[in-house]
Structures are given as C-alpha cells and as structure tokens.
Amino acid sequence: MFASLDGFLRLALLVSMLAFAFASWLYQWVNRQPSSNPRVAEVGKYIRDGSYTFLRAEYKELAKFAGILAVLILIFLPKGIWLGNPAENVLMAVAYLAGTIFSGAAGYIGISIATIANIKSAEAAQQGIRSSFMASFRGGAVMGMSVVGSVLLGVSCLLYITDNTSVLLGFSFGASSIALFAKAGGGIFTKSADISADLVGKVELGIPEDDPRNPAVIADNVGDNVGDVAGMGADLFDSNVASISAALVIASVLDKGMGSVVNASMVICFATLGLLSSMIGVSMAKMGEKSNPTQALNNSTYITTAIFVVVTGIATSVLGYNWRIWGASMVGLAIGVIIGMVTDYFTNDEKPPVRATAKAAETGPAFTILSGISYGFMSVLPPLIGIGVSSLVAYKLCEPIGEGYAMFGIAMAAVGMLSIVGMIISNDAYGPIVDNARGLVEMGDLGEEALEATDILDSAGNTVKAITKGFAIGAAGLTVIALLGAFMSEVNEAAVRLGLVGISGFDIMDPTVFFGMLVGGGVPALFSAMLMLGVSRNAQRMVVEIHRQFNDIPGLKEGEPGVVPEYAKCIEIATSGALKELVPAGAATIGITLLVGYVGGVKALGGFLCGNIVTGLLLALFMSNAGGLWDNAKKFVESGHHGGKGSDAHKAAVVGDTVGDPFKDTAGPSINTQITVVSLIASLAATLFLTMSIF
Amino acid sequence: MFASLDGFLRLALLVSMLAFAFASWLYQWVNRQPSSNPRVAEVGKYIRDGSYTFLRAEYKELAKFAGILAVLILIFLPKGIWLGNPAENVLMAVAYLAGTIFSGAAGYIGISIATIANIKSAEAAQQGIRSSFMASFRGGAVMGMSVVGSVLLGVSCLLYITDNTSVLLGFSFGASSIALFAKAGGGIFTKSADISADLVGKVELGIPEDDPRNPAVIADNVGDNVGDVAGMGADLFDSNVASISAALVIASVLDKGMGSVVNASMVICFATLGLLSSMIGVSMAKMGEKSNPTQALNNSTYITTAIFVVVTGIATSVLGYNWRIWGASMVGLAIGVIIGMVTDYFTNDEKPPVRATAKAAETGPAFTILSGISYGFMSVLPPLIGIGVSSLVAYKLCEPIGEGYAMFGIAMAAVGMLSIVGMIISNDAYGPIVDNARGLVEMGDLGEEALEATDILDSAGNTVKAITKGFAIGAAGLTVIALLGAFMSEVNEAAVRLGLVGISGFDIMDPTVFFGMLVGGGVPALFSAMLMLGVSRNAQRMVVEIHRQFNDIPGLKEGEPGVVPEYAKCIEIATSGALKELVPAGAATIGITLLVGYVGGVKALGGFLCGNIVTGLLLALFMSNAGGLWDNAKKFVESGHHGGKGSDAHKAAVVGDTVGDPFKDTAGPSINTQITVVSLIASLAATLFLTMSIF
Numbered sequence A, B: 001m002f003a004s005l006d007g008f009l010r011l012a013l014l015v016s017m018l019a020f021a022f023a024s025w026l027y028q029w030v031n032r033q034p035s036s037n038p039r040v041a042e043v044g045k046y047i048r049d050g051s052y053t054f055l056r057a058e059y060k061e062l063a064k065f066a067g068i069l070a071v072l073i074l075i076f077l078p079k080g081i082w083l084g085n086p087a088e089n090v091l092m093a094v095a096y097l098a099g100t101i102f103s104g105a106a107g108y109i110g111i112s113i114a115t116i117a118n119i120k121s122a123e124a125a126q127q128g129i130r131s132s133f134m135a136s137f138r139g140g141a142v143m144g145m146s147v148v149g150s151v152l153l154g155v156s157c158l159l160y161i162t163d164n165t166s167v168l169l170g171f172s173f174g175a176s177s178i179a180l181f182a183k184a185g186g187g188i189f190t191k192s193a194d195i196s197a198d199l200v201g202k203v204e205l206g207i208p209e210d211d212p213r214n215p216a217v218i219a220d221n222v223g224d225n226v227g228d229v230a231g232m233g234a235d236l237f238d239s240n241v242a243s244i245s246a247a248l249v250i251a252s253v254l255d256k257g258m259g260s261v262v263n264a265s266m267v268i269c270f271a272t273l274g275l276l277s278s279m280i281g282v283s284m285a286k287m288g289e290k291s292n293p294t295q296a297l298n299n300s301t302y303i304t305t306a307i308f309v310v311v312t313g314i315a316t317s318v319l320g321y322n323w324r325i326w327g328a329s330m331v332g333l334a335i336g337v338i339i340g341m342v343t344d345y346f347t348n349d350e351k352p353p354v355r356a357t358a359k360a361a362e363t364g365p366a367f368t369i370l371s372g373i374s375y376g377f378m379s380v381l382p383p384l385i386g387i388g389v390s391s392l393v394a395y396k397l398c399e400p401i402g403e404g405y406a407m408f409g410i411a412m413a414a415v416g417m418l419s420i421v422g423m424i425i426s427n428d429a430y431g432p433i434v435d436n437a438r439g440l441v442e443m444g445d446l447g448e449e450a451l452e453a454t455d456i457l458d459s460a461g462n463t464v465k466a467i468t469k470g471f472a473i474g475a476a477g478l479t480v481i482a483l484l485g486a487f488m489s490e491v492n493e494a495a496v497r498l499g500l501v502g503i504s505g506f507d508i509m510d511p512t513v514f515f516g517m518l519v520g521g522g523v524p525a526l527f528s529a530m531l532m533l534g535v536s537r538n539a540q541r542m543v544v545e546i547h548r549q550f551n552d553i554p555g556l557k558e559g560e561p562g563v564v565p566e567y568a569k570c571i572e573i574a575t576s577g578a579l580k581e582l583v584p585a586g587a588a589t590i591g592i593t594l595l596v597g598y599v600g601g602v603k604a605l606g607g608f609l610c611g612n613i614v615t616g617l618l619l620a621l622f623m624s625n626a627g628g629l630w631d632n633a634k635k636f637v638e639s640g641h642h643g644g645k646g647s648d649a650h651k652a653a654v655v656g657d658t659v660g661d662p663f664k665d666t667a668g669p670s671i672n673t674q675i676t677v678v679s680l681i682a683s684l685a686a687t688l689f690l691t692m693s694i695f
Helices: A005-032 A038-076 A086-124 A129-162 A166-205 A217-258 A262-284 A293-319 A323-347 A352-363 A365-378 A381-401 A405-418 A421-443 A448-498 A511-552 A567-638 A648-684 A686-691 B005-032 B038-076 B086-124 B129-162 B166-205 B217-258 B262-284 B293-319 B323-347 B352-363 B365-378 B381-401 B405-418 B421-443 B448-498 B511-552 B567-638 B648-684 B686-691
Strands: none
Touching: A005 A086, A005 A129, A005 A262, A038 A086, A038 A166, A038 A217, A038 A421, A038 A567, A086 A129, A086 A166, A086 A217, A086 A421, A086 A448, A129 A166, A129 A217, A129 A262, A129 A293, A129 A421, A129 A448, A166 A217, A166 A448, A166 A511, A166 A567, A166 A648, A217 A262, A217 A405, A217 A421, A217 A448, A217 A567, A217 A648, A262 A293, A262 A323, A262 A405, A262 A421, A293 A323, A293 A421, A293 A448, A323 A352, A323 A365, A323 A381, A323 A405, A323 A448, A323 A567, A352 A365, A352 A567, A352 A648, A365 A567, A365 A648, A365 B365, A365 B511, A365 B648, A381 A405, A381 A448, A381 A567, A381 B511, A405 A448, A421 A448, A448 A567, A448 A648, A448 A686, A511 A567, A511 A648, A511 B365, A511 B381, A511 B567, A567 A648, A567 A686, A567 B511, A567 B567, A648 A686, A648 B365, B005 B086, B005 B129, B005 B262, B038 B086, B038 B166, B038 B217, B038 B421, B038 B567, B086 B129, B086 B166, B086 B217, B086 B421, B086 B448, B129 B166, B129 B217, B129 B262, B129 B293, B129 B421, B129 B448, B166 B217, B166 B448, B166 B511, B166 B567, B166 B648, B217 B262, B217 B405, B217 B421, B217 B448, B217 B567, B217 B648, B262 B293, B262 B323, B262 B405, B262 B421, B293 B323, B293 B421, B293 B448, B323 B352, B323 B365, B323 B381, B323 B405, B323 B448, B323 B567, B352 B365, B352 B567, B352 B648, B365 B567, B365 B648, B381 B405, B381 B448, B381 B567, B405 B448, B421 B448, B448 B567, B448 B648, B448 B686, B511 B567, B511 B648, B567 B648, B567 B686, B648 B686
C-alpha cells in the first residue's frame, strides 16, 4: 500500500474524509445543545444573518476578482498560452478556482457553526462554565477540522489527478486570494464597525457598549465572526496550503532526480499525521473539575504536539524516512511554540511590558502610544531570531543528505510547524465564539453567574489568541522562506524548459536584486497604511449612517419599546466599504510585484520577495504585538489599576487600544497574506519574467 | 601636478584650509554684529553654558568609550595583533581616534557659533528680517564649512600619510562613534528636556512655554543646539566620511589592478569640488528685497548644485575621467533632490497628508495617531524606490567600464549626493539658530516686529529641515550600499591575505545569509525602542527634579523677582541620563553585530547588513516623516483651522506632536548612524570572522 505516492494520497483522502465526519459530528453535537431564550435567539439571528450578508457580498466580489484572475492565469500562466501547451494553463486556472472554492467553503462552514455555537455557549453558561466551554470549543473545532480537512482534500485530489506539483501553486494562490479578502476585508469590516459604534454610541450619546439601540452594534458582533473566525481560518488555510505546496514543489524536484516518491510521500504523510493528531487532541479536550479554560486549551495543544512527535517518529522509523528531515520538522514545531511564548510575554498583563504601558497611561495618551510602540518594536527581534535560527538549523541539518535537501529541510520545518494547525484553529475560533456568547448573555440577561462564566472563558480566549497569533506569523515566516525556495525551483525549471541559463541564487550585491529588495521592503508599509486609512474612511461612512438612523427613526434614541434600528443597513455599508477599500490595497501590491518583475526580471523578484519577507514579518509582529499589548493594558487599567475605569489613565489607555485595534485586527495579520500572495504571484509568473524584462 | 594622487591630496588639503579660513571669516562676521540687550545676553549665556555642559559631559563619556574601543581595535583589528604586523593595528587605532577628534571638534565649533548667532540673530531682528536672516544663515554656514572642511582634511591627511584606504574605515568608525553619541545622546537629551518642561510647566502649572521660572526651560533650549546643531552635524560628518571612504576603498582595489590612481583621484577631486561649490553657494546666499527666507535657502542650494554639475563636468573632461562615473554621481545628486521633494510632500501643511491628519484630529487623538502612522508608512516607498533605482542605474551605467566598476558607480552616486553637504548643513543648522533666536526675542521682549521676523525665519527653517532630513536619509542609504561593497572588498582582501577562498556575493538562498538578514532586520526596531524608552525614563527623572525645585526654592513658583531656578541642575540630569540611556542601546547593537558574525561568519554579516539597511531605512523614513507630519499638523491647527488653539482638535494634535517628537528627533535620525556603525564594525571585523565563526 505504501509503495507509491498514490497510496499516500488515498490515505490522505481517507483522513480528510474522517476529519469532515468528525467535524460533522461536532457540528451536530453543538446543534443538539439546548437553547430556549427568545431574546438570545433574536439577537443571535441578527448576528447570523449579518455574517451571511457579509459573506455573500464578499464572495460575490471575490467571484468577480477570481474570475478575472482565472482568465489572466489561463492566458499567461505558467507561460503565455500562445506558446503552446494550453492544457497546462487550463489546469492552472482550474486549480486556482479550486483553491478559492475550498477555502471559501471552509470559511462558510466556520461562520455557520460559530453563529450557532455562540448561542449554545451563552445558554450553556447558565448550567456552568464547563458546559459552556465545551459548546464553544467544539464549535471552534468544527472550523479547525474543516479547514485542515479541506487543505488535505484539495492538495491530495489535485496531486492525484494531475501528478504535477506546480499546479499546487495555483491552488495555493486561490487560497491566498480568499485569505486576502477574508482577512483584510474582514479586518476593515470589523474595525470600522467597532470604531463607528463606539464613536457615536459611547462617545457622543453615552450609551453602553452593546446597547441594542445602536444601529452598528450588530455589525460590531458580525465583525468578530467575519474577521476572527472566517478571516483567521482563511489565513491559516492559506499558510497551510502554501507550506505543503512549497514542500511538495521542492520534493518533486528531489524525487525526479532519483525516480522515487520518498520525499513527496513524506510531506503528505506528515501533513496527514498532523491532522490525525489534531483530531485526537480535539476529542480529548475538556475542562476538568478544578482546571481553568486556558489550561484546558493549552493541554489539548500539548497533547496534539506530543502525539505528532511520536507518530511522525514512528512513521519515519517504519517507512525509512531520513531522521534529519524529521528533525527539521521538529525544529519548526519547537520554534512555533517559542514564538508563541515571546508573544505571550509582550502581551500578558502579568508581565512588565503591559504593566509599564498601563503605568505610562497615567502621564497621558502620548506616552501610552510611545510605550506601546517601543515594546512593539522590541517584541520583533526574538521571533525574527527564532525564524532565522530555525531555518538555519533545518537547512544545516538536511544539507548533508544531498543537493537540494537543505531547502527541503526548511520547507519541512514549516510543514512541521503547521502540522498542529487543526488544533490551533480550534483554539483560535473558540475566542470569537465566547466573545459573542458573552455579549449574548448580557443582551439576553441570562444572569450574573452566566456572565461570570463567559467572562472567564473570554479572558482565556484572549490569552490563547496572542499565542496562536504569534504562531501564525511564525508559520508564515517559515512558509515564505520555503516559497522563496519554490520560486527558485520554478524559475530554474522554466529556464530549463526555455533553454535559458538558470539562476543559482539571489546575490545581494547584484543591484537588480538589491533594487527589488528595497522596493519589496516598502510594500508591507504601503499595504498596511492603505488598510488603516480604509478603516478610518469606512468608519466615517458608518458614522454618517448611524446619525441618519438616530435622526430619522422616531423613538430610537429614546429607546421606545418595539423600535428597532436598521441593523442590516449598517452591515451593508460596512461590507461594501470594506471591499471597496480593500481593492486598491490589493491591486497596488500585485501591481508593484508585476512591475518589479517587468523592470528587473526574476532576480529583482527574488530580492523583492526577500525584502518583503523581512519588513513584512517585522511590521506584522510589531502591529499584532503592540495592538495586543494596548488591549491588555486597557483591560489592566479597567480592572482597577492606576485609577481604574473612568480615570484619566483609562482614557489614555483607551486611546492606545483604539490605535491598536486596526494594528492587530486589520493591518498586522493581513500582512501575512500579503507576503504569501506576492510570493505566489512571483512563483507563478516566473516563466513570464524570465523572458520579458527591461534589465 | 595632477600626475599623482599626492597632488590631489595636496589640493584637497588646500581647499579644506580655505574652508576653515572662510568659516573663520564668517565666525568673525557674525561675532561683529551688534548686541546690547542685557536680558538676551543673560539667557543667551545660560544656553551657551548649558550647551558646553552637555558637550563636556558627552565628550568625557565618549573619551572613555573611544578609549576602550581604541584598545579593542588595537588588539583585534584589522586582525589579531598576535598574528603579526602590529603597526597596522596601531594605525587603525590612531585613525579611529582621529575620526572621533575631528568630528568632535567640528561639533564643538558648531555649538560655539550657534550660541553666538542666536543672540545676534535675535537682536538683528529689530533691524529687519534680512539682517536677522544673514546672522542665522552665516552662523549655520560656519558649521557647514567646518564639518566638510574637517572631513576633507582628515581623509586627505590620513591618505597622504598612510597610503592605505582600509585605515579610512577606522577614521570613519571614529566619526560614527561621535555621531552615535551626538545624535542619539543629543536626541534623548533634547526630547526629555522638552517633554519634562512641558509636562510640569504647561500641563501641571499652566505657565507658558518659555517661562523662565521653569527649571527645565534652558535645558530645552540647550537641547535644540546639542540635538540639531551638534547632532545633525556629526550625523552628516559621519555619512560624508563613510561615502568618501567606501568609494576610496573600492577605488583602490580598481586602481591596484591597473597600477594607476585615476579612480581614487576622481573621488578626492569630486569631494574637493563639492566643498568648493558649497563655499560659493554659501557666499552668494542672501535674502532679496522681495524674496522670502525659504527661497533664499533653496536658491543657494540650487546654485551650489548647478556649480557642482558644471565644475565636475569640466574636471571630467579635462582630466579624462570616465563620463559614466560622472553620470553615476549626477544620478545620486538628482535622487537626493527627489527624496527631499517627497519628504516635503508628506510634511508640508499645504499638501493632503498633513491636512488629512489635522482633520482627523477633530475625531480625537487615536485617529490623529493612526492617520500620521498611515501616511508615515506610505512615505517610505517612494524614497526606497528612489534609492533602489539610483543604485541600479549607477551600477548599470558603470558596469560596462570593467569589473568592479559597477559597485564603484554606486559609491560615486553616494559621493555625488553628499557633495553639496556643506550647503545642506548650513541650511540645516540655520533652523535651530532661528528657533533659539525666536525664544530670545520673546524672553528679551524685543518687540512685535522682531517676533514676526523671527517667526517667518523659523517657519522657513522647518520647511527646509524636512527636505534636508530626507536628503540625509537618502545619502545614508546610498552610502551604506557602498559600505556593503566596501565590506565585501575587505572580506576578499583579507581572504587573499589569509590564503582563504574569497566570496563572490551574499546569496539570499544561503540560510546563513538569510539568518543574518532576519536578525539585522530586527535591530533598528530594537535600537529605536530602547532610545524612545530612554527618553521616557529620562523625562521622568527630570520631572522629579523640577518638582523638587518648585518645592524647595522659596518664591520660585510665585515668580518673585530675583529668584532663579537651578537651570544647571536640570541640564546635568538631562545630560547624565541621556548618556546612561544611550549606552545599552549602542552596546546591544554592537553586541548583536559581533554575535551574528561569530555565529554565521562573514556571510551572515553580509545578510545582517542588508537586513539592517532595508528595515533601517524603512523605520528612519517612517519615523522622521510621521514626526514632521504631526508637528506641522499641530501648527496647522494652531494657525486657526479645525477649531484652532485650545480646541479638542488641538489637544489631539498635541498628542500626535508629542509622539512624533522622539520619532523625528531621537529615534528616526539616529537609525542612520546605527546603520553606519554596524556597517563599519562589520567591515573592520571582516578578517576576524573569516577565521572565527561557528557555521
């Protein structure tokens, strides 16, 4: 059975089906939980409908975008269709569309369960914290299993059918397109809703945060789902596909040399075992009598990790894989955990950075900002060193195996790091579900005890979120290094096909490379600036609409019974605005990439990717960590320190949190996707720019 | 006479002497201007004494630091002294010390004239704006001429005596040490004084900005001088030396190959002609009847540029230099001007970014911050593209000449860009002088007309400052690329000496290079974070002292006549604190550089430099531009827009300005120096890490 790659692919298909079955069981389980409160059901329905409104609008835009890109791919990639072999171009376009559909479907499933699980979890909180935990966690796990199941299903189907690893880059690019829309678009949506709701509600009218009179309040809750559930899921879908694709592209070159499938099979095998480990980890998760939710979440992550280490070890031994490559995977896994711990240090309110920033809030908003920016800057170096060291170690570990294995080692480190991604997504999707549940408990008036339970669950969600966010950025870091390797493989394969001289690397001292590097270095800054300005503009539009409703709907401001604001209108504006703001940012990024390729050819593109990775990681880590830090500094002040709620320090901390919101929820995490998109475009267009460039 | 390099060096010596003579004439001219007001004289003396207090303390610390480094250089550089040829080590240590002394002396001269010119300029304002302009501009020009004169004197003397270009790197490193202390230390000083004076004076007690009761008010004025005059002078001294040294190191390798001195002589010749052009430009500067000061400053810059273009063209034709290399210099010059224009766009209050940020201030401090950060991020890409394109064009222009000329072209682009640096420094030093003069006019009560005149002069200073700042960063960008080339030259020369295989470049795909790149990319973030946190801590210390004085000195708070605060005490605290905060930041940077070299050898160091350049330029541009933008947005609001002074928008704009202050005056401009320091250490330690590294 293990003799050919097909065997592995069939196994992968089987396991992905198992994951879907498991997800479906979890879905049913969550759906079976009792719910009865009509007020919770009503608000829950608003959130659910709003989320679907956004998804539908997003997918409609995306369909146009994907359609255009599919046509362009058909014409130009992997090389001009007029140059013969149109079947390859058709295959690439189909793979691209498949990538968008698979990722989109996973996001849809995630939203669909998250907007059920929030209700179930809210009502379960009346029975106690443990049942509420189970409802939210299993809701999140549906998303985790669906995402990783879809990744494995898509990759193995494509490989089974086409037997061509380059096609995987098309699939991966499709996933990136979705991630760009879901993460950046969702990020703009969620923050503009959040900010405009606060500006008019809390600041102007002085009504509480989740007041149902506020027309933007449902949009704000929808934002948690579309940004954090669908967006984050698409992001990790993207990284996961990219890491596996990059590893397979490199493996196929190695395997071709020896006429075997050992390396490719190892990639498939490890990815499959990662999903299996996550399934076991998820099924074992529960809150003990005396444990807390953070412990429960962390325990299941540790269990998953331990199982993965053991089963891949057994597989390596039984199937005769090279232990050095196994070691590289383990290095990646370890560094993911370490980066998570660093993120925790900089964003945990029991550690000095958050404490110092909360204290700085006493001296006013300017010092809160300066302190957060400073610690945010500081938080960047340790993960960068971690990624650098792990790629160096993985490389050196696998270098002795033979030519080309060093880069394969890095790719396998990324695969290793992302192996437990099913578990990570489950933990991460848990966060917005309990956040929503907490809101529902409040709006449905389910009692003090339930509120307390969901408060504890929510706080655990925030802690775990910081760790998984660090993990996601680290994973993206290693993945894009592997993609850089895949890019070079693509370039050289194309060069051979075209009878051109290939390239042996990208020398910094070559000014074409250096030019690309400087330009690539500036792109993440431009991209995040455009997203953040988009949030501001979109929030302004929503403010206008909120004002209109308060003025035009009689009795709304006064809270007369039966008077309901037009929630859907706000959701519509947030949706269309978010997509409108996203397009120029995405187009600028893609346009500059193509321009650099046209000016400097593949060498400039190599430099471009490299500069993009370095400053992209820098800014992503900076913005995510600074944002998390300000958020927790505000919560620390609110919990009664430095004057507590309502004090001047609190006002200053709120300014920090408001700046941090688009940092950590819009721009920061979108940069990951920006890097992946750019890397994939470069790989896909490698052939094009080999033959067509100014320098 | 032009047959040998010695002839050129003698000419350079002559011109540098001429520059000193000119500076001395300007000094006398400024000193001869009338001054009579006793109050102005008194406050002026406080500022002067305070500036010397800082300089003395700084130079004392620096002497220790330089002493230790000189000993380390003596032992380890260019290679372990135990490996033979101790004379080389002695020479390197001496060159290093000479670099510190020359740069230090230029800074001392600058401070000495700036603290005279401020008084003269204040009193001249009573006679009208044109006399006041002349006093400030000629004061600034003393600094300009001294700095560039010292650079040329130092470089040509060293070369004349030793005939060894590597020694120049030692000289350059000495200049960088001073720049690190002057720019970063001065930056911490000036901002902690500024912030603490405002916090206690304006915020707590509600007394005006320049109230003489405030013990920190003189420290604040001193800060303008030590940060902007001495600091900026040291920074440009450093860049200028580095660009000439890098070009000479590369030229010497080229010349050795053909047994001539043509390339080295071209470097010396162009640098000499640049100084001559600046002298002519400075001597022609004056404000016409109907012109404004900005025009006057810009006109003299254009005159200098035009003269430089013509005379280097003549020199190239007469001396038979290669026109391609001349072209590369012109490309550098042009791109410097373009970068200045981009900076102007993002920081000028007549352009959209400042206007939008001022408007955002209406919605509160968080949006002011987000808007400034967004436009700051956006402002980064055009200059990066500019630097990338200019290095690419310079490279491609000179590549056909022969092997090695391509990198020489980049070095000559940097030399070309910095050729008019004498003029740039003159314009830049003009800023803090008129700023001080304005304060003196107010404190000395010299009348409305004088205040109006100095207001106009001050505003011109701010506009020109933004342009020169962009210019300085662009120059640093090209210089460090040239230094990267010099680093490789050094590595290969050392490899030949040691019988090792040299390196042909730094391949991004080599994980050692990539590891270095990621770590190097994180360093500027860490460095700026440490400086900014240093400002906060130091400001806290000063606040304690200001409180103490208001409590302990009877009658101070009430403003009883004859009661004077202990200004010197505040200056002392600002000084010792600034140096204390600076040392860890500098030590961390240097330590990490050496560690990376030890771990990954010269390849990792090459990557390290590259990552450092990319993110260093990114952060330097971001912080300088965002800071300038906030400053001008605040001024725009203060001039009566969006509610004007005292409005909520004004308060929000002040928060932006306070965040921007350490951005633009401490961290941003210090990153230049950090990059240069790191590049030079890498070059100097090249031999060491060729033989001693883990990987």
